[in-house]
Amino acid sequence: MKRVLFLATVLLACAFPAHAQDATKKDAADKPAEPEMKVVLDSWNEIGRKLTAMAEDFPEDKYDFKATPAERSFAEQLLHAAGSTYYFTDTVMGRKLPEGDPKRDQYKTKADIVAFVKKSFADGAAAIQSQGEKGMMTEFVYFPHQKSRVLDIAYGIIEHSGEHYGQLVVYYRLAGLVPPESRSAK
Template sequence: MSRCVYKDTLAVYGKSAGYSSSLAGGFMRRGITVMLGTIFLGVAATSALAQGGQGGRGRGPGAPACTTVACDVQGDWERNRGLLVGVAEAMPDDKFGFKPTPAQQSFGERIMHVAGIDVKLLSTLGGKTPAPMLNMQATSKADVVAALRQSMDFGAAVLKEFNDQQLSERVTSLPFMGPTASRLRVIYFSMGHSQDIYGQLAVYLRLNGVTPPASNRP
């Protein structure tokens, strides 16, 4: 594994997690696994792994350790937001139309894909926070980053509406999620999808000589 790929992977999963535990399977796998078996026992185990002994990763230094699943979820969302916004901000303005190959989407289009899917998925949770009207035709850095921030702010607000019990409740989400899905599974599916795209965006940056901010560590 090259040093660049290793550091980009650590940016997503974190040093303390490791590849064979915690987040090594990605947010998506963890969310789906949580919903198998006894919901609260599964969530509790997953939450402990997510924190990695760091008191709620993504909630900032000095933040008190999480004691609820809802807190863990909100912390994971904030870390997810930081990675995505950071990688978007790092790309130069004139590279938002960059494509590694003609058949692929541009850097800006990939980010808009994340923003659009997040809003669609999280709108099915049944929260009271109104979904933002994203400019899905955005192409400039300013407009694309603004749309991404809108989607991330929406997600953060919606997640705060649900407690542990409500996160385990089932809702009707998008068709590919099945007839019903727990709110927790929908949320982690959304974050897992974002992390998949983050991995692509990190490559887009490196092809343009830019180190992803989260990978810019010793």
């Protein structure tokens, strides 16, 4: 019994000073949250980077591959995801919204699609930056009779693009390929 009591005392004595030191270190290491614009812009650029990497990497002879006949091809998925960014960009910049997805026959080559994906995300990043930190809370009529903040519209498009990224991962796997983000770093 004395031995158990001794061990408990030693453990408690060792644990509390360490915990107190950890709490002090934690408090000293806390940084303020990053500005909203930076967080949104970083997320926007990250999904744009991932989709661009796929657009550049996927073999051009497989660009018209479809998981099933009823689905969009790999190229059409990219065009849809990149084209949807203009629902954000054009809203924020006060331009007329696009009418549907970009058509595959307008973007005939892999190079055309890669350029469109890059431009769409660059245009969106420029729109985010044009709003500045205070502009993240600016409201726009996004759908008829529905106001949304810049922040909310951007996150909606980021999520939408991420969903299509996930679909494109499936296209990679069905085509017997490994997506860029899933490859081991060398």
